[in-house]
Amino acid sequence: MTNKLLEIENLKLNFNDYMGTVEVLDKISFSLNKNSWLGLVGESGCGKSVTAFTILRLLPESAEIKNGDILFKEANILAKTEKEMQKIRGKEISMIFQEPQSALDPSMRIGAHITETIRAHRKINRKEVKLQALDILEKVEISNPRYYLNRYPHELSGGMNQRVCIALALVNDPSLLIADEFTTSLDVTIQKRILELVLEIQKLNKMSVLFITHDLALAHECCDYIVVMYAGQIVEKGRADKVLSSPAHPYTKALLNSIPGISKDVKRLQSIDGVVPNLIKPPAGCRFHTRCKHKIPNICDKLFPKVRHLDDGHQAWCHLL
Amino acid sequence: MKNLIELQGIKKYFPINYRLFDRKKKWVKAVDGVDIRIEKREVFSLVGESGSGKTTLANLILGITQPTEGNIFFKGKEISMMKNKDLKEFHKSISVVFQDPFSSLNPRMTIMDILKEPIMENIGVIKNKDLKEYINILLNKTALREEHLFRYAHEFSGGQRQRIAITRAIAAKPEFIVLDEPTSGLDVSIQAQILNLLLDLKEKYESISFLFISHDMAVIRYVSTRIAVMYKGKIVELANNSDLFNNPLHPYTKHLLESVPNFKSINKKSGKIKSKEFNTFSNVNENKNICNYYFKCHYRDRECLNCTQELHFVGNNHYTACNKIGGNLFKSEEIIK
């Protein structure tokens, strides 16, 4: 019995658009242990959300999985039928999104949301369902849950709506929770509380969390492991504290140097010149070479770097190492 | 005079109409008594979360809405008392950069048209040749190129669009630029570009002031000269940049600073006191004298049920509306050196 809950191996994904074939994901491989928190970090367009949707098999029609395996609890997700996936979504694997307002149906009461989710996966009588709904609302620290059961989403604040979404995701006790930038639209004080809440619940339920974010500092607060993505590829991965304190890849380094902090000394922020490359004709070799200050001509733009194993599971893909 | 812009006792209340015949009118107090002085050559920042009133305050300064109460002074003269000529000068010297790079540029206008707009409105008609020269100078300042002029806004990335918005803002040679969350929708590496650009512009231009509005404490730390923290329509603390971060004197400021994720805390489990979230999403305040922050405050006591929430001067350009931090040392009106 392995400790690995989720294993993604060599995933390659394309979108067939009217503009051309977009190579969204390339050689994505990482694994997520049980009872652990993994951060998928990168800037917009790097493919982190797409990875999550691929795990849940919620891709648009134009998507084409060219290659790769996704093993969840040692079973291949990519081989499952839609019916089997429907049993998994919301029960084994749950997801919470960035905007709670658009994740909730404005014409349904909160209680209806929760009961619908419960009944989609379990056969319980009405009374029991209501009790469970109240219970889960209390678990996400909504005081006076009876009152909120009958309210509509627009009557709640952003923070409370996000708590409801978390409740919906957790009500069927999933083994894997995918959190896609779920604190980005919240105020920073509320963000902290919600994050603490999910941390607690994760420890209690021994759940695994795949945390997608662009905020490296946030990832540091809660992740055990971290995977850094750029333009559809993984550039670095390893234990969170190690990667963030001694980054190996130029992109990770540059990213960390461009984040302002509230510490005592204020250094000039470094920006990364250029823009993210168009993935219809992605750059050959290492996709970061077009913006890298340390690029080695004829190597970085031709060959994709082999993995470099630094100590303790810390890996990076760079010719300079 | 030092002060470019001054606000005194500014209030903006929005009426809530529940029923057609309501005897008592209820108000949302978006901005509830704000005094600010912005000097030349400084970056004055407003920090606050949603509902704090910072965007409303920006709209009041820009003239998009009118205050319910209070006065706005420009170079010492009160706005409502100004003659037409002075009023025009006031409007010409203020510019703005908005948050959303996707809706702040008209999708039907070329970049050339977008940059021409403020020039034509504020400077007047210029000959084509001079116009071209001037625009080229502008483009240089913000690292844009001439070929960009004939494209449409949607062909650019978020960071480039924000750059265009900044170029537009400096086009009419303003003395004062309001920036309302200019980097909130941008990636971190692009945000660094834009922030550095702003700081460089501040150095290049001789007398320009910024009003920088954000909810991101780290960004504020990087760019500001002075900072005002807003909560529910009032300013709760006002200080120089380093003072605010090294010595916060209001419970809300402290709370904000503690909530910012950083790389130092090994915070996998913070055993802090958690207060349950209260369902307040409006500024309708029934009990008139209770402190706005009472329900979430860790420092509160009996006195806070009846608090004026006025800013006290505490020394070294530092003002706070609360005297609970630091114990009994800070009582109202006492000047500490």
Next chain:
Amino acid sequence: MNKNLQFRINELKRTLNVIITTPLGIIGLLIVFILIISTIIAPLIAPYSPFEADFENSLESPNLNHLFGTDTLGRDIFSRVIYGSRYSLSAGLIVVSVAVIIGSIVGLVAGYPGGRKGAWLMRITDMFLAFPTFVLAIGLAANLGPSFVNSMIAISIVYWPKYARLVYGQALSIKENQYVKYAQVLRENNTRIRLRHIFPNSLAALLVQATLDFGDAILFFAALSFVGLGAQPPAPDWGAMVSTARNYINIAWWMAFFPGLAIFFVVLGFNLIGDSLRDALDPSLRRLKISKLTWLGKLGDHLLVKEK
């Protein structure tokens, strides 16, 4: 200036490109193209004058001399149908243009800055919409007197509220954009904001509706002519032709058939263009590789500017 012009031409090409890559769009364009051509070069392609009577050859079924046959007065129906395109095209053009202009002005004034006054203006506009369009048009045309011009006036009066509403709705959402706020900060006056910011951004929706309505307007005009209120005989207007052919359907089906067919195709053509225009201008629609479907589409790719 030259660059600017070149740039706008490119944009036109781009829009045209998309219409050409949809098979239905091509058909629509073709039909309308034929319509416009026949309007312009009518004298060159019509074998006879539309008014020339030839009693000896009256009520002839379609043959080599008269492709669509002749009517009761011996006039060549083919020539009459070709000349009739002039009436239909001009009717559609004038009606839609007038309605768009009036409607846009009302919609812009009501929509920006909006508020109570705007809402009231819209309520008045809604009153017009409450009338059944055809009844109103008949009433107006009858009152003004049956003629080509009067029927166009009547239809325009019936049509403008639709555009007012459309532009009003557009204005309401467009004015929330921050570029409008920016113009407000610059203290631009209302008219300038309407013309520079609000109207250009409503053009897309307006154009689609106008194109779709073109066919509708032609149909409407034909209907008015059918009841005797539009173009008056001996004008070779299609609706009028169908009307006079009513009594002869049993013995001379071609008198009603061909003008009716012309109306059908023209309306269809405009609807098809309108549909593909809507698809072309709708930024949220992401289409799969459609240019694979038609070889004409591939030709279009070569002839015109490619999307990046």
